[in-house]
Amino acid sequence: MDETAGAAARAAELRGLIEYHSRRYYDLDDPEISDAEFDGLVRDLRALEEAHPDLVTPDSPTQKVGGSVSTAFSEVRHRMPMMSLDNAFSFDELVAWGKRMERYIDGDVDFVCELKIDGIAISLLYEDGRYVRAATRGNGVVGEDVTDNVRTIAVVPDRLSVPPDRTPAVLEVRGEIYMPLSAFEDLNERRGQAGERLFANPRNSAAGSLRQKDPRVTASRELAFFAYQLGEITGDGAPRFRRHSETLEFLTEAGLPVNPEIRRVTTMHDVDGFCRHWLEHRHSLDYEIDGAVVKVDDLAQRMELGATSKSPRWAIAYKFPAEQATTLLKDVMVSIGRTGKATPFAMLEPVQVSGSTVQLATLHNEDQVAKKDVRPGDTVFVRKAGDVIPEVVGPVLSKRPADLAEWLFPETCPVCGEPLVRVEGESDTFCTNVECPAQRAGRIGHFAGRGAMDIEGLGEKRVMQLIDAGLLHDPADLYSLTYGDLIALEGFADLSVRNLLAAIEASKGRPLANLLIGLSIRHLGGRGAEVLAGAMGHLDRIVAATEDELAAVEGVGPTIAHSVAEFFALDTNVAMVDRLRQAGLNFEGAVGGEPELPRTLGGKALVVTGTLESMSRDAAADAIKARGGTSPGSVSRKTAWLVAGAEPGAAKVAKAAEYGVPVIDEPTFLRVLETGQP
Numbered sequence: 001m002d003e004t005a006g007a008a009a010r011a012a013e014l015r016g017l018i019e020y021h022s023r024r025y026y027d028l029d030d031p032e033i034s035d036a037e038f039d040g041l042v043r044d045l046r047a048l049e050e051a052h053p054d055l056v057t058p059d060s061p062t063q064k065v066g067g068s069v070s071t072a073f074s075e076v077r078h079r080m081p082m083m084s085l086d087n088a089f090s091f092d093e094l095v096a097w098g099k100r101m102e103r104y105i106d107g108d109v110d111f112v113c114e115l116k117i118d119g120i121a122i123s124l125l126y127e128d129g130r131y132v133r134a135a136t137r138g139n140g141v142v143g144e145d146v147t148d149n150v151r152t153i154a155v156v157p158d159r160l161s162v163p164p165d166r167t168p169a170v171l172e173v174r175g176e177i178y179m180p181l182s183a184f185e186d187l188n189e190r191r192g193q194a195g196e197r198l199f200a201n202p203r204n205s206a207a208g209s210l211r212q213k214d215p216r217v218t219a220s221r222e223l224a225f226f227a228y229q230l231g232e233i234t235g236d237g238a239p240r241f242r243r244h245s246e247t248l249e250f251l252t253e254a255g256l257p258v259n260p261e262i263r264r265v266t267t268m269h270d271v272d273g274f275c276r277h278w279l280e281h282r283h284s285l286d287y288e289i290d291g292a293v294v295k296v297d298d299l300a301q302r303m304e305l306g307a308t309s310k311s312p313r314w315a316i317a318y319k320f321p322a323e324q325a326t327t328l329l330k331d332v333m334v335s336i337g338r339t340g341k342a343t344p345f346a347m348l349e350p351v352q353v354s355g356s357t358v359q360l361a362t363l364h365n366e367d368q369v370a371k372k373d374v375r376p377g378d379t380v381f382v383r384k385a386g387d388v389i390p391e392v393v394g395p396v397l398s399k400r401p402a403d404l405a406e407w408l409f410p411e412t413c414p415v416c417g418e419p420l421v422r423v424e425g426e427s428d429t430f431c432t433n434v435e436c437p438a439q440r441a442g443r444i445g446h447f448a449g450r451g452a453m454d455i456e457g458l459g460e461k462r463v464m465q466l467i468d469a470g471l472l473h474d475p476a477d478l479y480s481l482t483y484g485d486l487i488a489l490e491g492f493a494d495l496s497v498r499n500l501l502a503a504i505e506a507s508k509g510r511p512l513a514n515l516l517i518g519l520s521i522r523h524l525g526g527r528g529a530e531v532l533a534g535a536m537g538h539l540d541r542i543v544a545a546t547e548d549e550l551a552a553v554e555g556v557g558p559t560i561a562h563s564v565a566e567f568f569a570l571d572t573n574v575a576m577v578d579r580l581r582q583a584g585l586n587f588e589g590a591v592g593g594e595p596e597l598p599r600t601l602g603g604k605a606l607v608v609t610g611t612l613e614s615m616s617r618d619a620a621a622d623a624i625k626a627r628g629g630t631s632p633g634s635v636s637r638k639t640a641w642l643v644a645g646a647e648p649g650a651a652k653v654a655k656a657a658e659y660g661v662p663v664i665d666e667p668t669f670l671r672v673l674e675t676g677q678p
């Protein structure tokens with residue numbers, strides 16, 4: 001095949017792919033590829049057409065607006081076509097666009113910077129101030145009539161709040177219908193419980209909710225709307241405008257919701273600043289944005305610039321790098337933690353998400369895997385919200401190979417081969433073999449870690465190395481390590497051996513509560529350990545106490561009491577305590593009621609979200625208060641830190657980003673409790 005024929009074949013292929021994926025996205029609300037992958041196809045086609053202009057056809061997807069009109073709704077012909085926007089995928093492309101504008105236009109160009117709301121474009125029509133019609137973009141010329149559905153959206157006014165003498169006879173306004181993140185999470189939670197298919201993201205969720213035959217379904221879905229563009233406006237009293245920014249002010253006065261983050265700027269430098277700011281802070285919002293839209297403010301300048309067949313020249317969308325991608329789920333594996341908890345995780349074909357490569361993602365527990373219905377061999381959506389942990393959203397069902405087997409939780413521990421047991425009434429599964437090497441490594445690592453015995457220089461890697469060398473079986477073995485043992489190991493030199501031995505020695509004097517934390521007793525976190533140490537005063541008394549005696553301690557619930565009693569009922573654990581005693585560890589705690597803790601948090605507010613490993617959320621709140629801090633239920637500007645455990649609440653994380661509140665993980669939180677500093 002010669003080069004031209006090859007290019008023609010590729011262009012035809014790209015057009016086919018774009019049309020297929022466009023239909024899945026716009027019409028079926030069920031995409032198979034991520035937005036970034038879709039944009040990539042369009043970009044490839046555009047590059048090809050630029051290199052071979054004779055290949056451009058009038059119906060090429062580069063020449064028209066995506067989306068079509070479903071027969072489920074009646075058609076609405078737009079009074080003015082609803083165009084889409086050209087994209088810039090980098091700051092350089094954005095600045096190049098701005099420079100072009102400034103060259104075309106005599107005089108200064110002012111810009112309006114807006115957020116690119118990730119929802120569904122809509123046109124609303126008001127006649128004599130009354131809401132009469134709403135239409136989707138459809139193919140840009142003809143859209144779908146969704147009047148009754150949009151009427152159910154609380155923020156869409158039924159009447160404009162404009163004085164009668166200034167009320168336009170016709171006002172057409174364009175904007176975006178979206179679903180706030182909090183509403184999206186609630187909806188998916190409910191759908192999950194009802195065994196219904198989950199929506200992949202808020203955009204699909206908004207689209208699915210809007211395009212319902214029954215407006216009552218739409219009404220139940222908490223949709224919202226932002227107006228961003230005035231369409232037609234007629235009537236004797238109707239105001240006349242010179243600038244886009246004036247139209248937005250008018251729309252606001254008329255009672256239409258206009259996004260509060262919109263900024264009018266006078267230089268490309270400020271445009272760039274706006275885009276960079278939102279690239280960094282996008283997760284502070286309770287709705288998803290996929291970029292920024294930059295528009296020329298002066299309406300006369302807009303006329304001068306005009307439009308191509310598809311998009312105006314006076315506006316551009318700066319698109320953020322992808323946060324969602326699709327990739328192959330190669331396998332689901334299970335990792336064993338220090339308490340024996342078996343956590344399933346996804347092994348993914350490496351994929352770029354938000355600028356980093358993702359190949360592992362936790363799946364939390366058996367129920368989560370079932371709820372998401374992801375199976376090895378599936379193509380899955382992977383997303384990453386800001387710096388937060390990558391997440392497998394769900395499978396692309398249309399790509400699932402036939403007869404793909406469901407993933408079943410393994411019955412035996414992948415490390416020691418002993419049975420895995422799911423505790424009744426809980427979602428977690430455990431390896432119950434306390435001798436399991438994976439648990440052992442986890443326990444020793446935890447014992448040496450921050451918040452427990454804090455042995456500097458003994459990280460996870462070294463623990464594994466010492467276990468492999470046969471030097472460590474349990475935490476007590478740390479205290480019989482010798483210079484000779486360590487110097488013989490790879491990676492150790494005279495100084496590092498001395499430092500490690502000194503750090504181990506120093507740990508002997510740590511408070512009893514730290515020692516208790518270090519023992520990895522299930523459910524016993526920092527607060528519980530402190531209460532127990534304070535109330536019982538000595539490790540031997542805790543070892544000897546019955547479950548009832550433990551439960552009688554103020555601040556120790558039946559769960560902790562049971563688990564502590566169970567721990568010390570095991571001979572191996574009692575023997576380990578004896579060896580710790582012989583090594584000279586401190587077993588004594590401050591006696592008498594509530595231990596006086598250092599007021600490390602004096603007045604600071606810490607909000608806790610998600611599941612912490614070492615303590616319940618209530619225990620975390622108690623631990624904060626015991627150190628002079630407060631633990632309110634929601635994030636505000638006054639919050640000092642947001643503590644995020646597993647599966648943190650997205651709304652809280654978003655608020656924290658909005659207010660610039662630092663988000664800290666559990667180990668950092670334990671450090672903050674102890675020292676007041678992250």
Ligand code: IVH
Nearest residue numbers: 083084085114115116117120121176228293
């Ligand atoms: S202006 C002709 N402003 O992005 C200009 N669009 O392809 C019309 N969008 O279809 C669009 N936020 O669905 C504009 N602040 C904003 C927007 C916005 C989101 C969507 C809209 C449009 C698509 C661009």
